[in-house]
Amino acid sequence: QVQLQESGPGLVKPSETLSLTCTVSGDSISAYYWGWIRQPPGKGLEWIGYIYYSGSTNYNPSLQSRVTISIDRSKNHFSLKLSSVTAADTAVYYCARGGGKGFDPWGQGTLVTVSS
């Protein structure tokens, strides 16, 4: 059974870089698309971006100038970096497996708060 787990700091200062890792267990990361989605408190879902196992990426244009998604096949994980964060980036960040048949499964999510 495939499981995903997000990890990283829960508090980031304004203007700094948010960094999260999603560790995949129960399956190889060397297939599928792997994505990040976020949800501000009390609001809806926003797709951040995808990375294919080959390393190719697609990002939401609204975040493209600040976001980088990378993959480490040796560690079976992929990562998100979001630079120059503001309070508007406070959200629960989810990782998920994707690729033509919807996002499934999802990680449990991790709350990242941007505050000084």
Place this chain on the structure above:
Amino acid sequence: AIQMTQSPSSLSASVGDRVTITCRASQGIRNNLGWYQQKPGKAPKLLIYAASSLQSGVPSRFSGSGSGTDFTLTISSLQPEDFATYYCLQDYNYPLTFGGGTKVEIK
């Protein structure tokens, strides 16, 4: 970006009711649409992919239909565990976009 308009934004229903949620795309997306259920404090769960394909393990009371711009999620007989927020997601092209959500509450 393709806009996904979900309606209603909320609804009240009773156990046993038939519930229908709609999602309209701002342009044609063929059948590239999924439906997700989210309960408070939990990650979304995939219910339907490719507009009408039931994800493995999802009860058969959930069904999806539509293609092009208009899509529907139907719960044939609402159960207590179905009270949640439902989202549609188009994966026809980038950026992927979600609908605004429909909160299903107990009447």
